[in-house]
Amino acid sequence: MSVWPAWEVREGDGATAWFHVRLVFPDGARVDALAVVAGQGVSLEDVRAVPALSLDDLGALADWIEGPLFAACGREPEVEPEGEAEEAGPRRARPAWPRGVEGRWLIAQEYRAAQEDGVDPVLAVMCATGHSRRKSLRLISQARDAGFLTPRHARR
Missing domain, CATH: 3.30.1120 (Arylsulfatase, C-terminal domain)
Structure with missing residues (x-):
């Protein structure tokens, strides 16, 4: 820091x-x-x-x-009462999202849950993963390719 x-x-x-x-x-x-x-x-x-x-x-x-x-700035922070301090440890900016098949399956779950709730499924995946819209769309397409989501367009 x-x-x-x-x-x-x-x-x-x-x-x-x-x-x-x-x-x-x-x-x-x-x-x-x-x-x-x-x-x-x-x-x-x-x-x-x-x-x-x-x-x-x-x-x-x-x-x-x-x-x-x-x-x-040469000041002392206020001291927290005992028992309320969080355990110190390595922190990440966002939780780790599983890779591979497990991650694709979780993407599909988030996508379907958002559809059922009537909200934007891409935004739901963005919030769940912490990735940008472009990266989330790529993850959704990978979940489609893996068979966890229905194809985007009907084939003729």
């Missing part, structure tokens, strides 16, 4: 500081953010991630960067 200051605004005794933050994960995923440190809180103004973050990961992003941010 890299943290570097962007700018700072001082008001009376307090200050609000903006920082650029970059997280690079072992799987090649990357998150760039503009974070604001004001008082004892951290908020995010802009987040760009490749691949896209899930809503759960986006919600946890402030927790991931809080310690290094406060260290960069």
